Amino acid sequence: MIIPxxxxxxxxxxxxxxxxxxxxxxxxxxxxxxxxxxxxKARADGxxxxxxxxxxxxxGKCPEDCSACVSACSKEHGWxxxxxxxxxxxxxxxxxxxxxxxxxxxxxxxxxxxDEPPCVDVCPTGxxxxxxxxxxxxxxxxxxxxxxxMMACPFKARSFVHEPVTDQRTHSPRGNxxxxxxxxxxxxxxxxxxxxxxxxxxxxxxxxxxxxxxxxDPESDIAIAVSTYASVELRADLGLGLGVRYQNI
Amino acid sequence: MKTLLVSVLMMAALLVSxxxxxxxxxxxxxxxxxxxxxxxxxxxINHPSILSHDRDLTVQNGIxxxxxxxxxxxxxxxxxxxxxAPLTAASPEHACVACHEYVAVKIDCFQCxxxxxxxxxxxxxxxxxxxxxxxxxxxxxxxxx
Numbered sequence: 001m002i003i004p005x006x007x008x009x010x011x012x013x014x015x016x017x018x019x020x021x022x023x024x025x026x027x028x029x030x031x032x033x034x035x036x037x038x039x040x041k042a043r044a045d046g047x048x049x050x051x052x053x054x055x056x057x058x059x060g061k062c063p064e065d066c067s068a069c070v071s072a073c074s075k076e077h078g079w080x081x082x083x084x085x086x087x088x089x090x091x092x093x094x095x096x097x098x099x100x101x102x103x104x105x106x107x108x109x110x111x112x113x114x115d116e117p118p119c120v121d122v123c124p125t126g127x128x129x130x131x132x133x134x135x136x137x138x139x140x141x142x143x144x145x146x147x148x149x150m151m152a153c154p155f156k157a158r159s160f161v162h163e164p165v166t167d168q169r170t171h172s173p174r175g176n177x178x179x180x181x182x183x184x185x186x187x188x189x190x191x192x193x194x195x196x197x198x199x200x201x202x203x204x205x206x207x208x209x210x211x212x213x214x215x216x217d218p219e220s221d222i223a224i225a226v227s228t229y230a231s232v233e234l235r236a237d238l239g240l241g242l243g244v245r246y247q248n249i
Numbered sequence: 250m251k252t253l254l255v256s257v258l259m260m261a262a263l264l265v266s267x268x269x270x271x272x273x274x275x276x277x278x279x280x281x282x283x284x285x286x287x288x289x290x291x292x293x294i295n296h297p298s299i300l301s302h303d304r305d306l307t308v309q310n311g312i313x314x315x316x317x318x319x320x321x322x323x324x325x326x327x328x329x330x331x332x333x334a335p336l337t338a339a340s341p342e343h344a345c346v347a348c349h350e351y352v353a354v355k356i357d358c359f360q361c362x363x364x365x366x367x368x369x370x371x372x373x374x375x376x377x378x379x380x381x382x383x384x385x386x387x388x389x390x391x392x393x394x
């Protein structure tokens with residue numbers, strides 16, 4: 001993006017000086033940080049370098065009466081639906097109806113793990129963030145429960161925990177006063193399971209409507225499927241670059 | 250001077266008496282795994298900063314093998330209740346609560362984290378015990394004492 005400046009004619013503008021000064025400081029800071037915190041020891045990073053985790057969901061294979069993915073998520077992360085407006089929104093089944101033809105589609109909708117997530121843009125504390133491998137998470141240690149991210153999300157993929165929670169799953173902490181949403185089973189990814197609870201459950205039913213994988217790895221099943229068959233993003237008009245793609249909707 | 254001497258003597262008597270040793274200090278239950286190599290003193294002082302430093306490694310960078318994992322703390326320091334199930338942080342005998350109540354420091358961790366281990370969480374404690382039959386036998390002997 002080109003930012004027009006008023007000081008265009010000047011040899012060194014104030015803006016340029018600030019930009020260059022800023023860059024130098026960053027370099028110094030970066031090398032200092034590397035020397036100090038890692039001391040030559042390799043960082044045992046849980047993230048797969050260059051990965052972009054994503055899901056591919058075939059709505060044509062998703063029966064309307066099946067909610068195996070929703071139950072699996074509920075079991076994996078220890079949340080439950082009570083039929084209230086305040087229910088958790090980790091994942092839910094949605095029915096889409098085309099107005100002109102009346103054709104109906106049933107599909108699961110969860111956090112779409114945007115490349116440019118609006119929830120991250122609006123978060124006042126930096127609690128809503130995107131991991132290097134494309135997973136969008138809430139850091140509940142810094143979440144103040146303001147719910148701006150819930151308003152910013154075009155997919156209603158976030159929800160607020162209104163009541164105190166006990167007996168959480170130990171790999172999926174969740175608590176009163178914080179916002180939560182699909183974390184793409186980040187504990188399973190870090191463990192190297194290479195799948196999520198919803199995808200496992202979908203495959204167990206035999207519908208095989210969901211696929212998980214690294215969109216950036218050209219040899220992964222999901223990348224091959226995305227490059228071979230037509231798939232779309234929900235609300236592609238927003239240009240958010242989603243990690244979850246749909247077929248046959 | 251006489252009053253001072255009497256009070257000092259009374260304090261000394263109190264310090265050596267079993268009332269002070271058992272009643273006033275927190276009763277911290279023994280953990281299940283091997284003792285920390287750094288020593289209890291180190292962990293009593295530094296656990297808050299290690300936990301809050303390492304949680305960012307896990308949340309932001311996906312590093313799960315960390316020193317200060319609350320899940321492992323809870324699994325290793327679990328105390329069983331009368332029904333043989335691990336106690337929650339609602340109980341004053343919970344390993345974290347026992348000490349935190351004594352020093353009057355509120356624990357926020359368990360608003361989101363479970364204060365009890367899950368079935369599979371014990372697995373994280375087991376590697377510290379070695380894994381050979383001899384090391385396990387030595388461990389069981391130590392625990393039974």
